[in-house]
Amino acid sequence: MGLLSRVAAEARGRRQRAQGRKSWSEPAFWDLDRLRWPFIGSSSLSSDREQIENDFEGYVQGIYKRNGPIAALMLVRLAVFSEARFTFRRMRNGRPGDLFGTQALALLEKPWPGGTTGDLLARMIQDADLAGNAFIARVPGTDRLRRLRPDWVTIVSASKSEPELYGAALDAEVVGYYYSPRAPGVRTDTLLLPSQVAHFAPIPDPEFSWRGMSWLTPVLREISSDLAATQHKLKFFENGATPSLAVRLDASVTPEMFERFKTLMNESHAGVDNAYKTLYLGGGADVTPLTMDLRALDFKSIQGAGESRLAAAAGVPATIVGFSEGLQGSSLNAGNYSSARRRFADATMRPLWRNVAGSLASLVEVPSGAELWFDARDISFLQDDRKDAAEIQQAKAAAIRQLVDAGYEPKSVVAAIEAEDMTLLTHTGLYSVQLQPPTTATPAEPTTDGPTPPDDPSGPDPAEE
Structure with a gap:
């Protein structure tokens, strides 16, 4: 039984074992690391499978849709990245030549009905930012492309000489992409060949051979801190935009009286609707502020420093995305802004464009003596x-x-x-x-026609004769 037959047989077995489960999101069902068979092993260096480690839904719901700075950074990257077009570039003696196009580029210009190159690139950079990987498959028998959700794709590798080492073998190579879309009550498993899938992984994961890593992973603590700072600001306003207070009552106050007093005080002064109201206290009550306000906490600097760390991880200068620290002092000078823009274009965007062109080359027919390349000449950001x-x-x-x-x-x-x-x-x-080549014609002989040329003044004087 060949490799593809083994994987297909295992896929059918998994579908049969999955029937009867109440939830398709049960961790036990998706914990494929516990399953062992010749070509589908554990997600490690000695595995034939490299799955997307990050919780894709968690990154989308918990970070992208909840954190303003992250959404801003991703949108800036998406806006510029999706403006590029694809073309072919001739190669002469290993050096790049002129750009040209053929009908083969139509697949990238209209990847799906109503889709454009910009839509394709937007999907790819979004998946790469959130999951570290983007997968685009060519639908068999059609001239259409399909974006594969990254957490539904498993990279399958194999070795001919040392199959027990899986992806760690010296001659290991990617033999396919295992696509397992998940829907309530329905599941299909498809093994796609490498020639059918474009895999875009701009940041390699150092623990794996072919899998990419999201730039969000190293800054998860900074993201948590920014979310906490935003929550702190929200709570400050929800609690009346006033510092926390310690209220001391007389020792003669009973617990029942204390509870009634606390309830009345919260109803009268807690919440933003009760902000700045005059606080009236009965006899024996004493109020002491416990915390400082946002200015005393230097809240702007604290949150701004966190945003700059996120911008650095994304490869987007704070000046370009519009963070507070990028809008101060000389940052907005024409020269500084131009330097920041060039840094973003040269060190972030161009490597991404080069990488995505190489990834998508497997889906199109590249002419001999050429390579798939990007054309950034019409991007207004780079004008x-x-x-x-x-x-x-x-x-x-x-x-x-x-x-x-x-x-x-x-x-x-x-x-x-x-x-x-x-x-x-x-x-x-x-x-x-x-x-100009020198002339070889000889000078023309004088003719007898026409006036006689004058005598040579240096000749003998006729009078002397």
Whole structure:
């Protein structure tokens, strides 16, 4: 029995064992690490499976939909990332050449009915941010793509020489992607081949060979702190926007009287609707503030520092996303903002575009001698870079003129400049003003027609004769 047959048989067995369960979210059902069979092992370095470790739903519900700074960072990344287009780039002697397109790019331009390249990229960067991995499958027999929910995908690897080592073997390789969509009462299992799936994992997980890691994972504590700070601010206003108070009563007050007093005080002064009301106390009651207000706590600086740490993990400068620490002092100067924008484009976006182009190349027919690449020339966020591009073009034009004047063939000069490979230059054998071949015609003989040329003034004087 081959690998695919074994995995398919195990999938059928799992479906049969799953019947009768009341909940499809029961941990015991999804704890696949306890299952052992030749090609589906535990999620470890010595496993043939690499599952998405993070709780995808937890990241979505608990972080993305509840935390403002995280949502802002992800939306900035999504907005810029989804603006790119795909194209092909020629490769000459290992160097990139010109960009061009073919009909094969239609699959990425219209990945599904009503979808665009921007929609495809938005889905991929969103999944990569939340789960560390994005999976795009080509629907068999169609010219359509399908986004696979990352926590429903398991990366399957195998080894021919040492199958007992699973993914840790020296010759281990990915043999497929196990897609298991989950719905109440229904479950299907499909093994997709590597040629059918584009796997986008921009941040590799150091514990695994092929799985990616979310940039949110290292900053979970910062996210928890930011949520706590937001909750603290909310509670401050919910409790009347006033410091906490300690109320001391006379020793003669009975427990019953104390409970009645507390109930009346909470009804009269607790909550934002009762903020700033005058506090009236009976005899023997004494009030002492216990906490400081938000200004005394330097709340803005505390929360701003946490936001900057989140921005650093996302690769988005605080100035670009609009965090408070990025909107102070000289951060908004034209030069500083341009530097921040260039850092975001060059160190965050361009590596992501390069990675996603390589990932999606498995789904399209790439022409020979070319590679799938991205085209960022029409992205408005990078329009300031067009000035730099114009200066580069001007320098290239000057170099082309100089080389042509030096006797090199114009076509070879353009190819060498664009490829940054001077070995492509071809010389004409002519130099400088001699670029035009010298004439070989002899001077024409004077004719007898027409006026006689004047005598040579240096000749003998007729009078002397």
